[in-house]
Amino acid sequence: MVNVQGKWALITGASRGVGYQTALFMAGQGCNLILHSRELTHTAKVEQEVRALGVDVYCVQAELANHEEVVAMLDEIEGKGTPVDIVFNNAAVQIAYRTDYWNTPVEDFEQSFRINFISVATICNRFIPQMIGRGFGRVINTTSGIKNEPEQAGYAASKAALDKFTKDLASRLDGTDVILSLTDPGWCRTDLGGPNATSPVESVIPGIAVGAFVDDKKSGRFLHAQAFAGMTLEAAVALAETMEATPYTI
Template identity: 85%
Template sequence: MVNAQGRWALITGASRGVGYETAIFMAKQGCNLILHSRSLEHTKIVKEEVQALGVDAYCVQAELANHEEVVAMLDDIEAKATPVDIIFNNAAVQIAYRTDYWQTPVEDFDMSFRINFISIATICHRLIPKMIERGFGRVINTTSGIKNEPEQAGYAASKAALDKFTKDLASRLEGTNVMINITDPGWCRTDLGGPNAPGAVENVIPGIAVGAFVDDKKSGRFLHAQNFTGMTLEAAVAKAETIEANPYII
C-alpha cells in the first residue's frame, strides 16, 4: 500500500462535498494538499483544517470552464515547483435536468464538456508526464453511474468521454508506477447530488481515495466508493487490488 505521508495531492473542487471529504481524509494520511476551487476564499477554511492536521497546503483557483484559467493554475503549481504525486479530478457540474430533453440546448454540452472533461484532460496531459519522469503517480478521475437519463444528456456524455479518456490513457501506463483509475462516489447529498440523494457524503470514505493507495502498477480500474464504505484503508486497498484492471472494460 502506498504511504502518502509527505506526498503532494491536487484536489479539484476541494471546498465542499466529496472534494472536502477527500481533503480531510488525505490530510489524515499525512498528505500535503493543493486545494482547488473557483475562488481562493472558498478553500480558506479547509486549508486551515488540513494544516491543523499537520500537513502543508496551499490554495489555487480556476474556473474550470475557462481553459486559460486552468492553464494559469497549472503554471502556478509549476512555478512553486510542487511535485504533484496524486491527482483527484473531483470537480464537476451538472447543468440542468431537462424534462423536454429533445430541446436540450447546445450550451449544456458545451459547459459540461469544458468542466467535466476538457479541464481534466488538460490537467492530466500537463502533470502525468512529470509523474512518469519521477517514477510515481496516482490519478483518480471521478465519473458518474448515471444512465438512461437523456434529461441530463450533457452531464452524462461528458462523464462518458472522461471514462473513455481515462481507459485509453490507462493502456499507456501499464507497467509503470503511474496509475490512473476511475471512481464513482455514488448519489450523495451534496450541492451537486441534491438533498434527496440516498447517501451521506461521508460514506465516500475511504473508497473515493483508495485509488491513491493501490500499489500493483495496474491502471483502468473502476472503483465505486460505496463498495468500500466502513472499511479500513488497508482493507479497502486489498479489496481494490482484487478488482480487474482492464483499460477497455468498465
C-alpha cells in the same frame, strides 16, 4: 499500500462535498495538499482544517470552464516547484434537468464538456508525463454511474467522454508506477447530488481515495466508492487490488 506521507496531492473542487471529504482524509494520512476551487475564499475553511492536521497546504483558483484559467493554475503550481504526486479530479458540474430533452441547449454540452472533461484532460496531460519521469504517480478521475437519463444529456455525455479518455490513457501506463483510475462516489447528498440522494457524503471515504493507495502498477480500474463504505483503508486497498484493471469494463 502506498505511504502518502509527505507527498503532494491536487484536489479539484476541494471546498465542499466529495472534494472536502477527500481533503480531510488525505491530510489525515499525512499528505500535503493543493486545494482548488473557483475562488480562494471558498477553500479558506478547509485550508485551516487540514493545516491543523500538520500537513503543508496551499490553495489555487480557476474557473474550470475557462481553459486559460486552468492552464494558469497549472503554471502556478509548477512555478512553485511542487511535485504533484497525486491528483483527484473531483470537480464537476451538473447543468440542469431537462424534461424536454429533445431541446437540450447546446450550451449544456459545451459547459459540461469544458468542466467535466476538457479541464481533466488538461490536468492529466500536464502532470502524468511528469509523474512518469519521477517514477511515481496516482490520478483518480471522478466519473458517474448515471445512465438512461437523457434529461441530463450534457452531464452524462461528458462523463462518458471522461471514462473513454481515462481507459485509453490507462493502456499506456503499463510498466510504470503511475496508476490511473476512475471512481464513482455514488449518489450522495451534496450540492450536486441534492438532498434526496441515497448516501451521506461521508460514505465516500475511503473508497473515493483508495486509488491513491493501490500499489500494483495496474491502471484502468473502476472503483465504486460505495463498495468500500465503512472499511478501513487497509481493507479497501486489499479489495481494490483484487479488482480487474482492464479497459472498457464500465
